[in-house]
Amino acid sequence: MSKKHVITFRLDGDEMTEIERICKTLRLSKTDYLRAVSLGGSKPIGPPPAVPAAAMDDSRLASLEAGQRDIQMALNDSAAAFAALMTNLNEFLRIPSFREYRARDLAGNSIKRDGEAEEIYLLRLAHRYFIQYQVWPDPEDKTKFGPAPGADLAKFPRIKPAG
Incomplete structure (x- = not known):
């Protein structure tokens, strides 16, 4: 059995x-509290005392x-408004094919x-498409x-992609 030691120190009121107040809130004795503060304590600090719930009427x-x-x-x-916003935003950010744009x-x-x-008409529309999406349509890709019909696409300008 180990010897017990007493430490005395002075406090004002x-x-x-x-x-x-702290000991009452934590439901600890002064000894247990001071041991926990000074040594890290071996005894867990309990939850604060439960406050009785106010009566709830109907x-x-x-x-x-x-x-x-x-x-x-x-x-x-x-949530519904956010989903609609995301749908509209995705549609706005998506680059449609020139066929869809037409x-x-x-x-x-x-x-x-x-x-x-x-x-x-196709040339003017292609210019608007390019301004909006920064992509020039390729008339050779029919899909x-x-x-x-009736357009001479051989005269349609070809812009090679950068890269």
Whole structure:
């Protein structure tokens, strides 16, 4: 059995009050607390004492549940709006084929002028496509360029990709 040693030190009233408050909060004796502080302690510090829960009446519970439903609905709306935003952003960042770009032009407010030759229209549209996507369409790739009946694509400018 090992010998017990007693260490004495002086505290003023405020210091003693603070140590007693801490010990009460941690539910430790002064000896256990001071041992833990000075040596790292071997006894675990317990949780703070439980505070009794306030009584909850039915109207307050119903009010909290309604608030929770409102928050959930707002979260669902936010998630749907975010998903729509991501879809639109992905569509904006995606470079469509020139064929798709032409179809969108013809389906919307087309820049094609009455009586305009097909190759002139395609050239003007290709310029707009290039300005928007920084890619020049290649008329030799029919799957991406699309059909061009009546157009003399031999005159269509060829821009080689950099690299």
